[in-house]
Structures are given as C-alpha cells and as structure tokens.
Amino acid sequence: MSIEKVRAFFAARGRGGDVLEFPVSSATVELAAQAVGVIPARIAKTLSFKSPEGCVLIVMAGDARIDNRKF
Template sequence: MGIKDVREYLRQWDREKDILEFDTSSATVELAAQAVGVEPARIAKTLAFKNGEGALLVVAAGDARVDNKKFKQEFGFKPHMLSPDEALALTGHPVGGVCPFGLKQDVPVFCDVSLKRFDTVFPACGSSNSAIELTCEELDLYSRNVRWVDVCRGWA
C-alpha cells in the first residue's frame, strides 16, 4: 500500500517518476516544506474526515486551517478527523503520507481554494517521506476532485 499504490496510480499520466522521495520525514507541513525547499503554505495537506461510516478528504494549503462553520455549511456535518487507524483503513495511506491518489476505498476528494494562489503545490504520495510537484489543474485531475470548496481560514 501507500507509495507503491500512488506510483501505480500516477502511471496513467506518466507521472510516477516525478514522485520525490526524501531521506528525512515529510510527515508534517513544516517537515515537508523543509524537505522540498518551499514555504509551508505550498504543501498541499490532505485532511481525512469522518463521513458517516466512510470518509471524505479535503486537500488544503499548508497554512490553511479548517473553519468549522464553513465546513458544516459545505458538507452538512461538523468536521471530525479520522483516527490514524481509520485513515489507513479507508485511504490505504498512513498518517503523514495521506494523499488523494491511489486510494484503497472510493473516498470523495475536495480541493480547497486556499491552494489556487500558487502555480504549483506539493501533496504527499502515500508515505511519510514523499511528495510530488503539481499544478492546481493537475491536482484537480489526478485527485478526481469532486469540486473546489472554501472550507478553510487563516490563509488569505
């Protein structure tokens, strides 16, 4: 699971060789920014929330924080993060490497508008020491984004 699944998934766009793997951890926004060499805001973090018996993913800029009121208005329920075990079971990726690619189950993905201010962003690739540089258009396509949402604060 994890990075192997993401590598296979990204092969359909011939992007599997563009995955960056680091000798150090990229499991947090700060560590990922250091590993990649960019400002933390350009890290596209994937947040996993409970949605009934399943989950939904929100991909947001590294400096954005989920706004509970906006989230509830958008999705109709209060945001509750998945536990590490739930995240692994539903996405196939461990916490620190959760990403919207090569998912174990059919989990809907929503990209937050906080990412759109950047030409490129860096989501993880299924492990705690990986990333890939993508345009927002590529992220939209590769993640099978349901739609762009505005559920975060603190980034504008």
C-alpha cells in the same frame, strides 16, 4: 498502500516522475516544506472526516487551519 504500488499506479498513467521521496522526513507540513525548500503555504495537506452521510476529504494549503467540529 506501499510506495511501490503508488509508483506503479502513476507510471501506468504516464506520471511516474510525480512521486517524490526525500532523505529527510516529510511527515508534517513544516518538515515537507523544509524538504522541498518552500514555505508551508505551498504544501497541500489532506484531511479526512467521517460523517453520517459518508466520508469527506479536504485538500487545503499547509498553513491553513480548520475547525474540525464543522466537519
């Protein structure tokens, strides 16, 4: 999904100001934390897994670790 589509989606729901862009990379938890000026624990990261029952989406603290085999 393009950033324009994301902005339009949020704007249509009155949340246009919720999309943040940075002049530096925010591709990793560490880089995102530096860009925002917070500790990595304050960054939410999203992991997705495919299982026989369907897809699983996990949102967790940026400094948390997960055992991929469990999912």
